[in-house]
Amino acid sequence: MTHKQPNILFLMADQMAASALPCYGHPLVKTPHLSRLAEEGVVFDSAYCNSPLCAPSRFTLMAGQLPSRIGGYDNAADFAADIPTYAHYLRDAGYTTALSGKMHFCGPDQLHGFEQRLTTDIYPADYGWFVDWENFDARPSYYHNMSSVTQAGPCVRSNQLDFDDEVTFRAKRFLYDYVRNGEQRPFCLTVSLTHPHDPYTIPQEYWDRYDHDAIDLPRVPYSRELMDPHSKRLRHVYQLDEETLNDAQIRKARHAYYGAISYVDDQIGAVLKTLEETGLADDTIIVFSGDHGDMLGERGLWYKMSWFEDSARVPMIVHAPGRFAPGRVRESVSTMDLLPTFAEFANDGIAPEYAAPLDGRSLLPHLTGSGGHDEVIGEYLGEGAIAPLLMIRRGRYKFVHSAPDPDQLFDLEADPLELDNLAQQPAYLDLCKQFRDEIASRWDYARLHDEVIASQRRRKLVSRALMQGRVTPWDHQPVFDASTQYMRNTIDLDDLERRARFPAASVE
Incomplete structure (x- = not known):
């Protein structure tokens, strides 16, 4: 690494399954x-989220700490303002930090270290999407249902297209303004798109990039024999029974999802083009990842919320050819590792003094070919669960434990589709005991369960109370000073045009 602090461009896509990308082997x-x-x-090749649900995954990614450490349990969990994020650490290290797009912050603080937030969020910032384990069968209206699949197909416009078009525009404008204004600080710009998250709909242009008849159906279709207790609960949560879907609907949803991935790629291409045009590319480390995957009908499951590969595994690419040789990393890592990685990017490869204990570990050893860890720790505490669902991924094995359910142990080298649960096989009883002992040492399970329930009760009351009478929203409101934009009488016209033009006009 060089002594000059690099810019960091962090690109995110929501609900992007690694297995759906050609760089991970998808043929279509x-x-x-x-x-x-x-x-x-x-x-x-083996990157994971640490909680397969939008908000807790993003809180963990930003804080480098597991959900149980920061109270990031579900999609309406409060993300406390005093939790240091990568934006705080980079800003403290001299960076200008900006966010364009989704981060699903819940609570009054909607910046969490970002100096600028260029858009609002696509999701609400209050506690209205609380989870209630004590009343599992009382299904809230905001939960996923199968309309995303049954109504899949082309569209002219959608809520998510409105959002992501703005995300891309604001990201490009940030880069143009950065060079036009002569900013001397390095930047960390996070660009977070909401596609290819359901609903599965996309404009005809992107639908037409794929032959409908060539769209692949799930490699592992639904069967009763595959239904572990948590999977059954998930199907109940999003109202999926054995008669709900047919192959034609599944193919349409997957077709639209692939089209949405191409849309994401085009938006990323537009941002990368701007990075090149502004002359910033050579000094910028580009990181691409996601918050979780999408089951897309595999095993009869959709969306996320489980520890199966298509739900929990995410893409992760670090692009800086002048710093890191191209290659592939086989060891298992997680998005929680990004905070210490970004902090070391900013500090010439040296870890700063962290203000809070980190659960994540730097990826720099992997990037420089000097070793690195091979472990992912995960917690799922959100909708569809009735108790903590804990995961350890290490070496070739993945172990999943939830007190009400039978354990799951998969050998992902021999069984990448997770069809053979080894937990009850005599040859693996000792290994399962080792994992269970490790879980007992890492977590006070009963205490964590009680803490989640207590948080749900508090937020349920607060959410109900704050909707009575005058409602004061927490949603981020971007502010743009129109008095300084475009042509105004407070600045000389020639001076204005000179400042706005990039690159500067040559003087003959």
Whole structure:
């Protein structure tokens, strides 16, 4: 690494399954821009989120700490303002920090270290999406249902297109303003798109990039024999029974999802083009990842909320050819590792003094070929669960434990589709005991369960109370000073045009 602090461009896509990208082997999906980043960068073949649900995954990613340490239990959990994030650490290290797009912050603090937030969020910032384990069968209206699949297909416009078009525009504008204003600080710009998250709909242009008849159906279709207790609960939560879907509907949903991935790729391509045009590319480390995956009908499951591979595994690419040799990393890592990685990018490869204990570990040893860890720790505490669902991924094995359910142990080298649960096989009883003992040492399970329930009760009351009478929203309100934009009488016209033009006009 060089002594000059690099810029960091962090690109995120919501609900992006690693297995759906060509750089991870998918034969149909088209992503020329992401594929170029993968060819020139370091690809992590076994990267995971630490909680397969939007908000807790993002809180963990930003804080480098597990959900149980920061109270990030579900999609309406409060993300406390005093939890240091990568934006805080980078800003403290001299960076200008900006967010364009989704981060699903819940609570009054909607910045969490970002100096600028260029858009609002697509999701609400209050506690209204609380989870209630004590009343599991009382299904809230905001939970996923199967309309995303049954109504899948082309569209002209959607809520998510409105959002992501703005995300891309604001990200490009940030880069243009950065060079036009002569900013001397390095930047960390996070660009977080909400596609390819359901609903599964996309404009005809992207639908037409794929032959409908060529769209693959799930490799592992639904069967009763595959239904572990948590999977049954998930199907109940999103109202999926054995008669709900047919193959034609599943194919349409997957077709639209692939089209949405191509849309994401085009938006990323537009941001990367701006990075090149502004002359910033050579000094910028580009990181691409996601918050969790999407089951897309595999095993009869949809969306996320489980520890199966398509739900929990995410893409991760680090592109900086001048710093890190292109290659692939086989060891298991997680998005929780990004905070210490970003902090070391900013500090010439040296870890700063952290203000809070980190659960994440730097990826720099992997990037420089000097070793690195091979372990992911995960917690799922959200909708569809009735108790903590804990995961350890190490070496070739993945172990999943929830007190009400039978344990799950998969050998992902021999069984990548997770069809053979080894937990009850005599040859693996000792290994399962080792994992259970480790879980007992890592977590006070009963205490964690009680803490989740207590948080749910508090937020349920607060959410109900704050909707009575005058409602004061917490949603981020971007402010743009129109008096300083475009042509105004407070600045000389020639001076204004000179400042706005990039690159500067040559003087003959």
